[in-house]
Amino acid sequence: MNFLPVFLRLAGKTCLVVGGGSIALRKAEHLLRAGSRVRLVAPDIDARLRELAVAADLEIVERGFTPADLDGVACVIAATDVDAVNAEVSRLAQARELPVNVVDDPALCSFIMPAMIDRSPVQIAISTGGQSPVLARLLRARLESAIPGSYGHLGRLAEEYRERVKQALPDVDTRRRFWEEILDGQAAELVFAGRLEAARELLEARLEQFDATAPRGEVYLVGAGPGDPDLLTFKALRLMQQADVVVHDRLVSAPILEMVRRDAERIYAGKARAEHSMPQESINQLLVRLARDGKRVLRLKGGDPFIFGRGGEEIAELIDEGIEFQVVPGITAASGCASYAGIPLTHRDHSQACIFVTGHRRDGGEDLNWEMLSHANQTVVFYMGLDNVERICTSLKAHGRAPETPAALIEKGTTSVQRVFVGDLDSLPGMIADNDVRAPTLIIVGEVVALHEKLAWYNPGEEIT
Template sequence: MRFLPVFLDLRTGPVLLVGAGDLARAKLRLLAAAGARVRWYATDGDHDVSGLSTEDASRVELAHGDPLAAELSGVIAILCAGAGEVGPAMSARAKAVGVPVNVMDDLAHSTFIFPAIVDRGDVVIAVGTGGASPVVARRVRERIEAALPARIGDLANFIGRWRKTIHGRIPEFALRRRFWERVVDGPIGALVLGGRSSDAEAALKDIADPSAFAGASASGQADGRVTLVGAGPGDPDLLTIKALRALQDADVVFYDELVSPEILDRARRDAARIAVGRRVGKPGIGQDAINKLMIEAAKSGQRVVRLKGGDPFVFGRGGEEIEALREAGVAYSAVPGISAGLGAAAQFEVPLTFRHEALRITFLTAHKARDAQTVDWSTLTDEKMTVVVYMGMTAAPSVRAGLLAAGRSPQTPVGVFARVTRPDAQASVGTLDQLPDLVAKIDGGPAILIIGDVVAHSAPWRHQNLAQLASYFQVAAE
């Protein structure tokens, strides 16, 4: 993030506008909408403000003379639009005295940029691309415009009028935040968004005990709970809406080592984030300690998210954590996630089932050689069965040995799919007898092994065959 989004109160001092033509007038209208006092140096001498209302025009000072000699004391920002060569010179002057400056379409001479703006009164959303692509910013703004309720600004204004009153009745910050969340997400918020603010006012006045409404226990403490959330294999766009909502509501997030930073960024900014997972070969705090942390946090009134890679109930120990929470009397729920095996199948076009070819799927884990040795491989020799092995890179030689000894063909197609759904995802495909060599080609895990004829339908298999065919013809031609 190169540019930090901030919101300037443009009523605290004048804004200097330098420039002319339609570009300058567009900035003038934007500043007027924010209630700014504008000192406008029209570089072509044309101070036409006919497009503004009488009230907005009254806040525009029509300045004359050389803007490079203008008095800058008290000026809170300088904008140059359609200013030509005056823009860079004005930028140098602004930087010398520490005044924020924007020269339109000139990042080198700007200390701030203008985002694409969604304006809903008291709710303003800024979308920026660091100046790289205003078109992308506008497209994002359009999507937000389509999804955002028209009266969302009215709802913010409604809450603003009641904040001091509720603050006095609910001094605890966490409980007060929960009160407003229930207002926004419940019938009162719906009344405001539906244009019935007077009914919403009456409903809010009728709340006799705001603390009880917020969900406090008899002791006045908020009721805590734990939500097990599947983070998926890495791509934040694969999070469910329910998972995003849980992350935004969380007071504390206990996350696995394999959860990507991009997914953690979806959590509420002021939520505590505590790493509790481990990777192969590295010690962790242990499952009992994780259970204890979750239980203690929930019993202290916090909303806890246990963020787990993939799906909580697919080799994620979600069942053990649910049992611990149940025994402790802690409220809980679970949000499923995309398991890594399904993520690999989707990204690399591996149909885990295929009519007449693959009728069954088996998921197993074998992150150590001894895990592979405990598997009854004789049940996995059916050619119409796809075998998906989690955490199988280290145990790959034992996986191969077990399947071959049980009678699975050494020519069975196999794929090793690493860091699936992430930008650095990688695939290596071949046959079962080549499995350890395929793993050696992968630049680190986590990885999924997929074993079965369906791998021959995958994109990496097709690409590899095409490359081999092209190489054959090239050699033949030589």
């Protein structure tokens, strides 16, 4: 982060704009909107600036910049088309420790002007650190369309009731819940529909009966996908922003965890195959206990919670204990890894079925149905198979699958460090030691794997950081 985003209070203060063209005009308008007085210095003045000076608190000084122009000002913007003047303004302002912005020259700035969305009192500032104003403007256009103008009304409603709600609900957590219900529920919908009075009535009615002690805990069982944060669903993201506490797996990638509400408590629940950091039964009980304490609990799992994710066991316990919950599917490793490796799981010519199977054999458990898994014209995806690759390949061959059947290892699929190794049933085990392949890794067996050579498209090494 090269700049710290802050919002300046400039109301009633004098700000200096050096320059008399259309850019200076735009900057002067921003400053005037923030309530400041503007002193504008330039030898040539655009006619629109003269018009503005008649209607607003804008003083025009028609001559070149002099150091004395900096006297008594709170901030400075240089918007001339003469580099030497801009540099001089910046140097002198910085010598006096005045905040200074030089348009289109980040190196000369002590602050930069963001692209803005103004839904006062709600304001959104977008910055690219001064590196790409065009990108900032494109992002602004996207956000503009996603954030209706009526958010300003919603902000004003919150402003209007802020003190009263604070008095009525002194506990911070209770107050946050109240506001979340108002700002993300029916009251907000009424504001968006232009029914401000009805929204006020609803808010007051809720404030009257808001029960701070009623435990309203629930559990969101959410699939976080295989690693790339862009593969999260909208619903997953919304619940991640809402939860009070997150109980997460080892498979949930760091960039995804960063998207969870900043002040949510984080509880790591394991599980690497060899070191189960928390037994499943303890996790189930933890979810129940946290929800009973009134928390909104995000149970965040890699991939999809219902595919080798033990999600079924967790919600069975929640049902038994009468806890509210929602389940949000995620992209499972097979879909994510296959897509990012350029391996279609089915193909009209090569594979008419796809089977997801666990490669992790429980001690004393049933062996897999190798005969069924060894049929031709199907794709078999092994989860948790890394430690058993030798046995997997040998068993498939013993039950009729050809030794030259293509097979792939996909390590940390969809992430910026994804690696893909392609061989066949004979060569696959050797590839693990040769390349130091580690978990999480997915194994895909079937003719479709050969398509990787032509269809591979994802180059994690080329990612821009």
